[in-house]
Amino acid sequence: xxxxxxxxxxxxxxxxxxxxxxLYWNDVSKQWRVRPRESMLHARVGFGCALFKGRSHLVVSGxxxxxxxxxxxxxxxxxxxxxxxxxxxxxxxRTAHSMCEAANGRFVYAFxxxxxxxxxxxxIERVPIPQVTLFLAWLLVLLADVKLPEPxxxxxxxPISNSEILLYGGLDKxxxxxxxxxxxxxxxxAHSFLExxxxxxxxxxxxxxxxxxxxxxxxGSIFVMGKQGVHRLDLSDPTKRRFFLEFQPELP
Numbered sequence: 012x013x014x015x016x017x018x019x020x021x022x023x024x025x026x027x028x029x030x031x032x033x034l035y036w037n038d039v040s041k042q043w044r045v046r047p048r049e050s051m052l053h054a055r056v057g058f059g060c061a062l063f064k065g066r067s068h069l070v071v072s073g074x075x076x077x078x079x080x081x082x083x084x085x086x087x088x089x090x091x092x093x094x095x096x097x098x099x100x101x102x103x104x105r106t107a108h109s110m111c112e113a114a115n116g117r118f119v120y121a122f123x124x125x126x127x128x129x130x131x132x133x134x135i136e137r138v139p140i141p142q143v144t145l146f147l148a149w150l151l152v153l154l155a156d157v158k159l160p161e162p163x164x165x166x167x168x169x170p171i172s173n174s175e176i177l178l179y180g181g182l183d184k185x186x187x188x189x190x191x192x193x194x195x196x197x198x199x200x201a202h203s204f205l206e207x208x209x210x211x212x213x214x215x216x217x218x219x220x221x222x223x224x225x226x227x228x229x230x231g232s233i234f235v236m237g238k239q240g241v242h243r244l245d246l247s248d249p250t251k252r253r254f255f256l257e258f259q260p261e262l263p
Contacts, residue, residue, distance in 0.1 A: 052086045052095050061110035061119050063140055067091060070098070070119055073105045081106045081126060085138075085149070101136055101149045107164040107182075108132070109217065114197050115173040116140065121149075122178060123163045131162030131184040135202075160193060160204065167192075167217035167235055171246055174198050179254070180215045180237060188214035188239070192254070212256045215239040 037044045051071065058074030072085040081104040088095050101121065108124025118137045126132050135158065138149045159166075159178070166181030171194070179192035192209040195202060215237035224234045231247030240259035246252055 049093055049095060052097060053082070053084050055082060057106040059108045059110040059121055059124070061112055063112040063116065063119055070110070072101055072110065072121060073108055073124065075106050099138070099149055103132065103134055103136065105132055109166045109168045111168045111170055111176065113170040113176050120176065122166055122168055123159050125164055131164065133158040133162050135159065165216040165218045167237065169223060169233065169235065169244070171252065177209055179209065180211050180217055182216045188216050190214045209252050209254065211242060211254045213239060213259070215242070
């Protein structure tokens with residue numbers, strides 16, 4: 012997905028794309044290479060995405076459609092088949108939202124984002140992941156204080172246990188980066204937020220929540236890449252979960 016660049020102001024409006032490419036490491040040439048994959052069923056930009064089923068599938072939802080309005084359309088990609096499949100639409104058309112697999116691989120969640128007329132959203136949706144590759148209907152999570160504490164876009168999200176999702180950073184309703192972090196509990200159909208704060212050391216947002224990598228140097232740590240830098244989340248002690256700023260590029 013994505014969109015073409017508008018080089019000059021007199022050129023036509025940018026075009027929303029449905030193309031998909033894969034970046035991979037070639038052991039023979041010792042270089043990074045790019046190869047095409049099957050195009051998405053729907054062109055879109057600013058969408059949410061998440062890996063699921065042991066990282067063998069990719070689900071994509073929402074974003075701006077070619078008419079530059081938010082869409083609720085969802086589809087998923089099987090890496091083994093190199094094929095996109097249709098899925099049920101979300102309940103709310105949204106863009107700049109975040110997604111992750113959680114609850115021991117039983118659900119994919121979508122958080123916040125922007126709706127029609129760029130209105131900020133606090134709603135959360137989730138879709139069950141059955142054993143077969145057939146997506147069921149999205150469900151709005153409306154139980155026990157499970158709206159986001161405030162409208163937020165490009166929030167970071169990561170399942171820190173089988174029953175917990177950490178939400179961190181993002182853009183508030185005034186498009187300002189924030190550093191706060193909250194833990195959402197997911198037990199069966201019951202959801203709630205802990206009082207615990209797991210905040211970033213600097214304000215940041217996370218346009219692509221799929222950019223998460225395990226820290227091989229220390230057990231119980233992961234790296235997350237934001238717009239302002241790379242953060243390390245230390246999960247080795249469940250009672251003292253915290254972020255460290257690992258790298259921040261120097262601005263010219």
